[in-house]
Amino acid sequence: MPAKLPLKQVIAYGSVGIPFGAVGLPMAVYIAPFYAEEMGMGTALVGLIFMFLRFWDLFSDPVMGWLVDTKPSRFGRVRHWLLIAVPILLPTVWFLYNPGDPPVSPLMLGIILFIFYIGTTMVVTPHQAWAPSIARTYDERSRLFMWRELFTISTMLIMLALPAIMSQAGDVSFSHQVSLMGWFLIIALPLTIGAAVWLVPDPKPKSDEPKASFHPQAILAALRQQTLWRLLATEIFVGIAIAGTAGTFLFAAQWGFGVARDEASLVLLAHFVAGFAAMPVWVWISRRTEKHIAMRYVCLWSALTYIAYLPLSMSGGGFTPILAVAIVSGLGYGSPFILARSMMADLVETEEAKGGQNRAGLFYSLMSGAYKTGASFAIGIPYLLLGLLVGFNPAADNSPETVQGLMLVFVGVPVVSYALAALLIWTYPITRTEQAKAAAAINAGGQATLESLHPPVKEGDFHD
Secondary structure: OOOOOOHHHHHHHHOOHHHHHOOOHHHHHHHHHHHHHHOOOOHHHHHHHHHHHHHHHHHHHHHHHHHHHHOOEOOEOOHHHHHHHHHHHHHHHHHHHOOOOOOOOHHHHHHHHHHHHHHHHHHHHHHHHOHHHHOOOHHHHHHHHHHHHHHHHHHHHHHHHHHHHHHHHOOOOHHHHHHHHHHHHHHHHHHHHHHHHHHOOOOOOOOOOOOOOOOHHHHHHHHOOHHHHHHHHHHHHHHHHHHHHHHHHHHHHHHHOOOOHHHHHHHHHHHHHHHHHHHHHHHHHHHHOOHHHHHHHHHHHHHHHHOOHHHHHHOOOOHHHHHHHHHHHHOOOOHHHHHHHHHHHHHHHHHHHHHOOOOHHHHHHHHHHHHHHHHHHHHHHHHHHHHHHHOOOOOOOOOHHHHHHHHHHHHHHHHHHHHHHHHHOOOOOOOHHHHHHHHHHHHOOOOOOHHHHOOOOOOOOOOO
């Protein structure tokens, strides 16, 4: 593989982020409230269903990682899994976004989500595990994931703008808005996956390459690494922060800031536009310093700026003030995804240099599971708090005390989560120098010793 991928291959790889931009945060912003409100299921029940089924991914993601690492085909390690996922996802998307008239059976929602999550796992885990084998340098990995995230956020911007656009075109119901989002996904899935499979190289395993061992002892040895767990825990907290904000934003905008749903969609759109615009800046900072340093800064920025929502709600809110705060806090959105996934690619390479086995599938399945765990907590915990502890009901009148509780949940979850993520990643050990040593060891065709990859550390430094 070249040191720098051609732009068309980077774009083809990143374009797979388009369909998942339609099902990431829009799932939390629209689909969960849609089933809670329009389908009459309530916040507590919807929160339980989403959270419980997300925990299924803790099993399915490692299985998918094992398949990627051990079951290549004549197309390579990844391509065939993406192709198999498409016919699984298309009918499931149709039923999820077009559930019919209320009420919807909780069992039916659970079955549809179960199949949907299996299909997304078959795309997300192989797609991320693809990166270390095609982006071979420290900064090239950030470039690859930056394009993926740019496509993802661009799609989210479109999805979030749809309600405002439709309201200008006429009186379009919430259910019709959700249905249109589903059609977007049905069209985008085969087109983007087809482009990636056609244009992006998928190196086959070398004949002399050691096969990844999935013996329980080998897996436990990988899981005992503090470096891996530090990165996974960071991913969990980032997932909680981002999805937690999205899942409660429409409620907070309406009740805490006095902003109508159409205006709230515009505010959320501005939040993501700010994140979209700031991504190259955070990646530039990582190039000038280190990835974990840029990650530290972006998480601290987000934690501090989210605090501004509380005094804003106490002063009466309004469209213009919340728009300004959303733009400022949005500057940190999205970049943690780029940096964390790029850092995971460096970890995969370092472990391959130590033991000779490429376990990209396993490591990225764990990262995918970590984010989904955070996202499930982010929908489940706030919805349970709102429904059971705060007593918030989106379909009824709520007291000032209940609205205050809503705002504490809306602000407290992301602030605490971002602060913990910054703390965890503060002294991440795989630096630019360490990555270069690992790459040199792999290119030389030999296995590096632990001492050559990790020189002796001083007292107080981070230890694996």
